[in-house]
Amino acid sequence: MSARPASLRRRIVLWLLAFATALTVAVIAQGAFVVEYVERSVWRSLLTVELDHFLERRRTDPAFRWDGTAGIAVYRGDDPALPPELSGLAPGLHDDLRIGAAEYVVLVRDDGGVRHLLAMDIDGFTRDESGSEWLTVAAALLLLAAIGVAAVVGVSRLLRPLSRLAERIGAMQPEREAGRVVLEPDAGAELVVIADAFNGFLQRNAEFVERERVFVNTASHELRTPVAVISGAAELALQPGAGAATVRHQLQRIQRSAREMEQLIAMLLALAKDPSRLARGTRPLALDALLAEIVDAHEHLTAGKSLQLRLAPSPPVAIDAPPGIVRAAVGNLLRNAIENSDSGVVDIRIAPGPAVVIRDPGHGMSPERISELYTRMARGDGSRGDSGIGLELTARLCEHLGWRLELQPDPERGTVATLRFGG
Template structure:
């Protein structure tokens, strides 16, 4: 399971954090503005009331100003009646002073003596707290609803893309198969992606068709002249007037012609569809084919202290065209011979898997020079088969598994699994 972050979750989390930060900034700004306005309001209200009470006291010293519409008046002449919470305040306006389980805004003046006007704002603070709590809850609800809406909207955009990715993983490499189908309700952008991929699949299919047609045509066109050359080589080799000095060169030309025939057969096989290959395939016992394959490649061991040991004693059934199977295994045997200079090449089978183990090379520079000199003089230089790359393509075409691994001491073990 991959550990990459989910794009949808990242967007939702980022959007929610952004909304909360924005709400916090706006709320903080509103709180600061509210506090400043509140101070101005309290100052205006208390100034008016303070002046009114002072004027009444100047006209009537016996005026009772203790309580008036939630206003409370205290002065230094009656210190016994002044609450300690108010008397300890300095001159000015003080908001949210707690006294007797209530909230007060208090205005204090100290000229000519300390005079205090307090106003009960408990109900106002209670309402303000309720308003703040409701605003906070409403903000959370809005952020939650916005996250749900964004999640749904992103799903409409991302889910089709995820579906396209799943469909792409099921598409065959040759462009043949079902096209990517999306519902009509998907966004236009997702439709563009799927339509572009379908057009790309069509181009791949057309390219594969042209490639197979070209390989098929070229292989058929080359088969006739190569067959003529092979026949001419066989006649020349068996002709009594052929000079002995020409025989190695004719044998070399015959082997190259045979390799070309194998290459054409392989190309024709790769150009055919799997369904067609199934129709021309036959069940072959590889145990009976291996001796002939080994014998056809023994000449490559000439000049080497190398032998091939066939240890396949049980039945190994493979469904494939006979010529293709011989080409594939023959080239693996050829590759083992080319990679070895002395020792034993072991061929054995286990559980529908053929193993070819070569001992590897252990020649010094002089031995390698002498070996390739003998090959050049005998006309056997230049053998190389059709190449591992094409064998891998062939195995992929038949859904075989071809693997290489180093042997315990030296050399290579080739594993060809037919399961």
């Protein structure tokens, strides 16, 4: 079992304490260096003045002796009373020297070939200095403790909006509508970025779930009819005594239903994909040539009807779109026009935009029925009603791809379906 990672609050507090500790140590070290430097400068200046005074008096009065000021002593290099600790010292200032139980600072100088040493007892000063150092350390520890408490309290307050955001995200139920993450008005810019990113993810996830739902609902509805036709045709063809003509007719029904299923599956798969993935599958497409192929492939559906498919001549028209999706969408509209018409002419043409316009002489769709169709499409309930095979499916596909499907009743008779590519 892996160890639980440290919380963000703990990491920030530890980092602040580490930074404060390093800064405090650096300040103390710098202060100690400055104090030591100033201290040596003071000792050097003080002892130099005293030794200069002593040597000047000795030049004017060779019999002059140090008056025995407490804590200060002057020695010659050959003085028998010179403490052993001071013998052999080089010229210059020497501090922190122990002579007996006391600590001294000593200035050594050669004058006229004679070495002189001026020693001053600094034991009391050293004790006072040690007390100040311990006081400084204690103050630093108290400061670090105060910084630690302030860091814990401050970081907790700063991270409280983040904790509330995490609680809201954790409380979301996947089986319910996720909605959006809402922040307080005083939320920081960083939390706004996180919330916007998460809301964007929720939106994309909701769109994905909706595509899956539409796919399942529509597939179960739209594929039921062709599957039933194939099953029924196969049973009739396999009946004992079925003649060759009957078998051929049933096989043709199976073939037509299989083509219809192929188109429906292509449309369903397109609806289940993200629009950006579909856009990557687009390529330049000759719409006029493809439309002629679609009309020719649906000519057999007019058998047994006094119905004619008439494709208006068109100059070359090129679009960028997935060929299979265009074929399925236009074929779906054309098949719906044929199945809802008994006699007359189904006019197919390419309009500026570009767009494919299909005008059928069928029973016609009233404005109320067209409005009902779009209402069902927006609700996404997958119900077909009597609007024709796959019209809701085609409308959803157009909305998914940024195309536009327009259905209008013909003033004379029938319905005009217009599929506009590109919105």
